[in-house]
Amino acid sequence: MPPSTNASEKTLLVLSAVLEHPRFTDVVEATGLAKATTHRILSTLVDRGFVSVGSNGTYVPGPTILSLAGRALQRIDISAIAQPIVDELVAQVQCTVHVGVANGDEIIYLIRADSDKPYRMPSRVGLAIPMHTSGIGKTVLSGYTDEGLARYAARTGVPPRTEHSIRDLEGLRAAAAAVRERGFAEDDEENEPGVRCVAAPVRDHTGTIKYGLSISTLTLEHTPEQVAAMAPYAIAAAEKISAALGHTP
Structure with missing residues (x-):
């Protein structure tokens, strides 16, 4: 810890550490502060409700910080968070x-x-598409359990949109497994003829895949191999958005 660390920085260090380490000795080790300093800051945090002391003497998040976290989560605007990252990605790959x-x-x-x-994709903000026919949807499905995939298949019937679409539960399972293994999904004319994409999962602060990011292009312009080669760019951008949403790998 730098010797110039001020009181505010020390308080933030202790607060960050206690949210990950419930024991006092671990908090001291994580912050590098003296025991007396750590104890004094923790006492203040407990008094202010940022931290509570459990029945076994360990520290847990207190009502004040839980309330603040809840209010912060309600105000999250993923579009505003993701837009600069998306704009950077568009400049990198020159695709939609x-x-x-x-x-x-x-x-x-x-x-x-x-x-x-000079062309535009046949998509728009607000458009709803089936999960199993899209790259983004496949990334979300990769977070489903096998039972969850079965329930999805039962609810939807897995109707195809093109001749290349997934049509059954086995196809869903294979697609979800591929995303888990590779870290990205592909849509090769499965939602729109003449359009293919590569997509990566975006996770929220709990690690749940609620969102996804895709790079889309025309089949006339990029081969499946060329689209797959853009997967690292999609994954990197998706991970940046996930981090901005509070996800810690």
Whole structure:
């Protein structure tokens, strides 16, 4: 810890540490502060309700910080958070980039950002598409349990949108497993003829995959191999958005 660390910085150090380490000795070790200093700050945090002391003497988040966290989460605007990251990605790959959110059994586009190409994708903000026919939807489905996938199949019937679409539960399971293994999903004319994309999962502060990011292009412009080669860019951008939403790997 730098010797110039002021009182406010010390308080933040202790607060951050106690949210991850319930025992006093671990908090001391994590902050690098003296025991007396750590104890004094913790006492203040307990008095102010930021931290509570459990029945076994360990520290847990207090009502004040839980209330603040709840209010902060209500004000999260993923579109505002993601837009600068999306704009940077568009400049990198020169393709259309989407960010979508799971809503029931569908994906709704929250962001569509286009490159300078003379064409536009057949999509728009607010458009709802089936989860199993889209790259973003497949990333969300990858977070489902096998039972969850079965319930999705039973509810929707897994109707195809093109001749390339997934049509059954086995297809869902295979697609979800591929995302878990590779870290990205592909949509090769499964939602729109002539359009293919690569997508990566976006996680919220709990680690749940509620959103996804995709890079879309025309089949006339990029081969499946070329689209798959853009996966690292999609994954990196999705991880930046996840971090901004509070996800810690």
